[in-house]
Amino acid sequence: MVEQSDVEQAEGTGVHVRIRGKELALAISEEHAAALKSLTERIVREPFTKRPWSELAFFLVSGGLAGIGIAFIGLTMVTGVALAVTFFGLSLLGLSLRSARGMGGWQRGLARSMLGQPVEDPEPFVGRRGFLGWLQSALRDRVGWRAVAYFAVQVPWTILGVFVAVSLWWDAFACLTGPIFDRGGGGLAVWGLVRGIFPGSPFWFQPGGFFHAVGVFILGAIFFFAAPWVTRGFVTVDRLLIRGLLGPDPMAARVRTLEQARTQTVDASAATLRRIERDLHDGTQAQLVALAMRLGMAKEKLEDTDHVDLDRVRELVDAAHRGAKEAITELRDIARGIHPPALDIGLEGALATLAARSAVPTEVSFDLRARPTPAIEAIAYFCVAELLANVAQHAQASRASVSCAQQGTWLRLVVRDDGRGGAELSRVGSSASGLAGLTDRVHAVDGRLHVVSPPGGPTVVTVDLPLSP
Amino acid sequence: MVGALRVAIAEDSAILRDGLVQLLVDRGFTITGAVGDPEALRSSVAQNPPDVAVIDIRMPPTFTDEGLRLALDLRDRHEGLGILLFSQYIETRYAAELLADDAAGIGYLLKDRVADVSDFVEALERVAIGGTALDPEVVTQLLGATRRTDTLSVLTPREREVLALMAEGRSNAAIASALVVSEGAVEKHVANIFAKLNLPVSENDHRRVLAVLRFLES
Numbered sequence: 001m002v003e004q005s006d007v008e009q010a011e012g013t014g015v016h017v018r019i020r021g022k023e024l025a026l027a028i029s030e031e032h033a034a035a036l037k038s039l040t041e042r043i044v045r046e047p048f049t050k051r052p053w054s055e056l057a058f059f060l061v062s063g064g065l066a067g068i069g070i071a072f073i074g075l076t077m078v079t080g081v082a083l084a085v086t087f088f089g090l091s092l093l094g095l096s097l098r099s100a101r102g103m104g105g106w107q108r109g110l111a112r113s114m115l116g117q118p119v120e121d122p123e124p125f126v127g128r129r130g131f132l133g134w135l136q137s138a139l140r141d142r143v144g145w146r147a148v149a150y151f152a153v154q155v156p157w158t159i160l161g162v163f164v165a166v167s168l169w170w171d172a173f174a175c176l177t178g179p180i181f182d183r184g185g186g187g188l189a190v191w192g193l194v195r196g197i198f199p200g201s202p203f204w205f206q207p208g209g210f211f212h213a214v215g216v217f218i219l220g221a222i223f224f225f226a227a228p229w230v231t232r233g234f235v236t237v238d239r240l241l242i243r244g245l246l247g248p249d250p251m252a253a254r255v256r257t258l259e260q261a262r263t264q265t266v267d268a269s270a271a272t273l274r275r276i277e278r279d280l281h282d283g284t285q286a287q288l289v290a291l292a293m294r295l296g297m298a299k300e301k302l303e304d305t306d307h308v309d310l311d312r313v314r315e316l317v318d319a320a321h322r323g324a325k326e327a328i329t330e331l332r333d334i335a336r337g338i339h340p341p342a343l344d345i346g347l348e349g350a351l352a353t354l355a356a357r358s359a360v361p362t363e364v365s366f367d368l369r370a371r372p373t374p375a376i377e378a379i380a381y382f383c384v385a386e387l388l389a390n391v392a393q394h395a396q397a398s399r400a401s402v403s404c405a406q407q408g409t410w411l412r413l414v415v416r417d418d419g420r421g422g423a424e425l426s427r428v429g430s431s432a433s434g435l436a437g438l439t440d441r442v443h444a445v446d447g448r449l450h451v452v453s454p455p456g457g458p459t460v461v462t463v464d465l466p467l468s469p
Numbered sequence: 470m471v472g473a474l475r476v477a478i479a480e481d482s483a484i485l486r487d488g489l490v491q492l493l494v495d496r497g498f499t500i501t502g503a504v505g506d507p508e509a510l511r512s513s514v515a516q517n518p519p520d521v522a523v524i525d526i527r528m529p530p531t532f533t534d535e536g537l538r539l540a541l542d543l544r545d546r547h548e549g550l551g552i553l554l555f556s557q558y559i560e561t562r563y564a565a566e567l568l569a570d571d572a573a574g575i576g577y578l579l580k581d582r583v584a585d586v587s588d589f590v591e592a593l594e595r596v597a598i599g600g601t602a603l604d605p606e607v608v609t610q611l612l613g614a615t616r617r618t619d620t621l622s623v624l625t626p627r628e629r630e631v632l633a634l635m636a637e638g639r640s641n642a643a644i645a646s647a648l649v650v651s652e653g654a655v656e657k658h659v660a661n662i663f664a665k666l667n668l669p670v671s672e673n674d675h676r677r678v679l680a681v682l683r684f685l686e687s
Contacts, residue, residue, distance in 0.1 A: 281527070285557055285580075286482040292584035293488045297495060300586050323484070 043225050052228030055235045056165060058114040062107060062238070063158040069103040070155045072096075073148060094135045097144030101125060104147035104246040107154075111242050115235070122146075122248045123256075142249050150245035154238060161234030168227040175220025265444040268437060272338075279334050287327035294320040340381055347377045351402060354384055359392040360417065362400040372411055376465050379441050380404065380413055383449075383463050386438050387415040395419025395459060406467065413463040421457035438463075474597050477519040478503040479510035479536065480555065481528045485580070489523065492583065496590050505529070507539040514543060514550070521551035521574075521597035526563065537563050544574075551596040555580055559606045561614065568682060572638070573675045576602035591643070601638030601678045608636040615685045623665050631658040636681045640674050 046052060076096035083089025108119045122143040127134040138144065298316040301309055335341075342350035348366045355362035372380070384402055391400045397419030404413050435451075442449045446466055453459035476498045480486040483505070490503050502513030506529045514522060522543060526536035540552045553576035554567065564577050576596035582604065583589045592602035612633065615621065624632065627648075634644045641659065645652040659677075663670050668680045 278532070281557060282482060286485050289557075289580045289583065290484045290488040292581065293485075293492060293586070296584040296586040297492055 043229075046228045047224055052231055054114050055228075055231050056169070058110060059158065059162055059165060059231065059235055059238070061114070062110050062154075063162045065103070065106055065110070066151060066155050066158055069099075069106075070151050073100050073103070073151055077148065090139065091135060094138035097138050097141055097148065098125070100147035100151060101141065101144040104143070104150060107150070107242055108246050111239065115239065117239055117242070119242055119247050122246070123252050142251070146245045146249065150241055153245075154241055157234070157237060157241075161231075161238075165227065165231040165234060168223050168230055172220050172223035172227055175216045175223060177220075261444045261446070264440045268440050268444070271437075276334060276338060279330075279337075283330045284327050284334070287323050287330065291320050291323040291327065294323065339378070340385075343374075343377055343381055346371065347380060347404065350377075350381050351384055351404060354381070354388060355402060358388045358400065360388070360395075360397050360400045362388060362391075362402060365401070365403045365405070367405040368411065369406055370467075372465070372467055376411060376445065376467065379445060379447070379465060380411060380463070382441065383413060383438055384415060386435065387461050390423070390435070391415070391417045391419065391459075394423065395421075395457070397457075397459075407464075409467050411465045411467050413465070415461045415463075416458060418458050420455075421453045421459050422455045423451060423453035423459050423461075473497065473499050474521065474594065475499045475501050475519040476593070476597075477501045477510060477513055477517075477522045479505070479507060479522065479528065479539065480525040481505045482525070485525075489583070492586060493590075493593075496586070498593075507535050510539060511543070514547060518547060518550070521553060521593060523553045523555050523593070526554055526556040526560075534563065537566065540567065549599070550574065551599065552576065553578060553593055553596045553602065559604055559610065561607060561610045564603065564607045564611075565686065568679070571675075572601040572679045572682070574599045574601075575675075576638075577607055578602060578604045579606055592638075595638060595640075599675065600640075601675045603637045603678070605633070605637055608633050611636065611682065611685045617684065617687070620666060624662060628658050628662050628665075631655060632662055632681060635659065635662075635677060636685070638674065638678050 073096050076092050076099070080089050080091075080093030080096050084093065105121075108121065111117045111119055125137070125141060125143070127137045294316045298313045298320070301313050301316070340350060342353045347368070348364075351364050351366065355364045371377070384404075388400065388402070391397050395417045397417035400415065400417040402413070402415050404411065406412070435449075439449050442463055442465065448462075448464045450462045450464075451459070452462075476493055478486060478489055478493075478500065480489065480503075486503050486505065490500055493500060501517040501519040502510065504510050504513055510522065510524065522540075524536045524540050526534060528535040528539075536554060536556070540554055543550060544552055551574040554563070555578055556563075557580050559577075559579060567575055567577060574596055576592055578589070578592060582592070596602050612621075621629065621632075630648060631644055634647060639647065641652050641655045645655045648655070660670075662668075666684055668684060671677045671680060
C-alpha cells in the first residue's frame, strides 16, 4: 500500500512517500515532474473539451446507423448465402454487398465530419454491362466484402462500446449529483456498473450515510474523468477499423502504384527510343547520306575519263572518309547509351570505368556478394553515370566517392561529393534525362532515391535498389 | 540540262545542307538560299524567288512535318515554284496530301537518292520545269497498298514496270532509257496500260502521273 503524504514539492524535484512506516524520498526528475503535471492537467481538462463529446456523439450516431445497416445487410446476406445456389440468392447477395459499400460511405462521412479523420474513398464501383455483368462485378467487389467485414466487427463492438460509455457517463452524472439530490432512503439513481460494484455494502455505506454520499461523489468524479478516455478507446478501435476496412484497398493501392510505375517505365522507354531515333536521324543517318553523296559525286567525276579533276576527287574522298569516321564514333556513342558495354564485365568494373572517366577524382568502393539482375545493374550504372556527370557539371567539387554495397536485400549506392551543395531533386537534373529521369527509373523497380545537399555541401545522393524483385 | 536553274534549300542538318550546296553548285545550279528552318526559307523565297525549293520534311521547331506544311503553303503563294520534298522516311500519307490536287512541279524523294547524283539532279530538273518526281519507294508502297490488284494483274510484268516508272513521274524517253528499250516500245506499253486500266489518255506527263496515282489510290 502506498500512501502519499506531505507531498513536499521542493522545486518540484522530490516527493516523500511513506510506505508501511518507512519514509522514502523519491527523487523525480524535473522532466518527469513536468510530464506528470501536464498529464494531470490533461485528465482534468479533458471532460470540458469538445473532443470527448463529439466522439460520444459519433459513437451514438454511427451505432444507430450501423444498427439500421446491419439489419438490412445481415438479412440480405444471410438470405443470400442461404439461397446462394439460386439466382435470386446471388442477386440478393450482390445487393447486400452494394449496400454495404454504400453504408461504408456513410461511416467514412461520419468519421470525416465528426472525428475530423480523413479517410480516402476506395476505388469506385465499376459494374460491367448488363445485369449479369453488374452482378458479377458486385460479387467480386473487394470493397463491398471489406465493408461487410467492417460491419460484422463494428456492430457488436459499437453495441458494447455504447453500453460501457453511456453507463460511465450516466453513472458519473448520477454519482456526482446523487449527494445533492439524494433525499435519503436509497433513492440514488445508480445504474449500470455501480450496481455491480456495490452489491452488498457495509452499513455505513448504506444509502443515506455520510460515507456513502462522499464515496459516491468520489466514484462519480473518477467516472467523470475516466469516461472520455474509455470512450476514446472504443472510438479509436472503430477508427482503425474504418481506416483498415473502409479506406482504399491496400491491394488496389499497390496495383495502382505498380500501374503508375509501369506507365513511367513505358514513358521512359518511349522517350529513350525517341531520343535514340533522333540521334540516329540527325546524326548518323545524315552523316551517311552526306557520305554517299560525296562518294556519288567522286564516282561521277572519275567516270568522265577525258579530264579527271583529281584534286576535286581527292577532296571529296577526303571529306567522305572524315564523315565515315565521324559516323562510326556517333554510332558507338549511341550504342553505349542503349547498353553500356562496360556492364558486360560486371558492375564493379563498369563503375570503376565511370569513375576513371569522371572529370572529378572519384573513389569507388564495392561490396556485393552476388551479381544483381541485369536490369538492376543497368539502373545502378546509369544512376552513377548521371550523378557523376552532375557532380562534374554543377557541384564544383574537388573529390567524389561512389560506394556500392549490399544492405540486407537492398543494393545501396551512395554518391558523395565535397562540392558547394544546394542540389535539389527538381534542379539537379534539368531534363527528363537528368535526375527526374533517374527517379522514374528507380521507382519503376520499387527503389528509392534520396538527396541530401545543404548549401555549402557536401552532397550525398543515396539510391536503394531491391536485389530480389 | 537546263542552264543555271535557281534552287533554294531548307534542311536543318548542316552536314547535308553543305553537301547539297556543294553538289548543286558543282552541277552548275545557282543557290538562292540555303537555310535551316521554315521561316528562313519563306523569306528567302519571297526575296529571291528560285525555280525550285528543296525542303526537308522534319525541321524545327517540332521536327514532325514542318517541311510538308511549308511546301503546301509555298505552292499556294508562289505559282510555278517547283517543290522537292526531301525526307529520310517515306510517308505515303504525305505524298497523298501533297498530290491532292495537282502533281505539277512536285517531287518527293528519299534523301538516299542524292547518292546517285545524276538521277537526283534529273529529278530536280524535272520538278523545276513543272514535272513530277516520286520516289520509287512511294510508288512501291502505293502499288503494295492498292486494292486494284485484280485489275493490275491484267498487266504484263513489263507493263507493270512501265506503270511504276510512269508513277514516279518519268517521261517516255526516261522510261525508255531506264528499261533500255526504244521510245516507241514504251509508247506502245503506255497505250496498252491506259487501255487496260481504262484511263483517260493524257499528253502531259504530270497529268499522266495523277491519273495513275488516282487509279492506285481508289
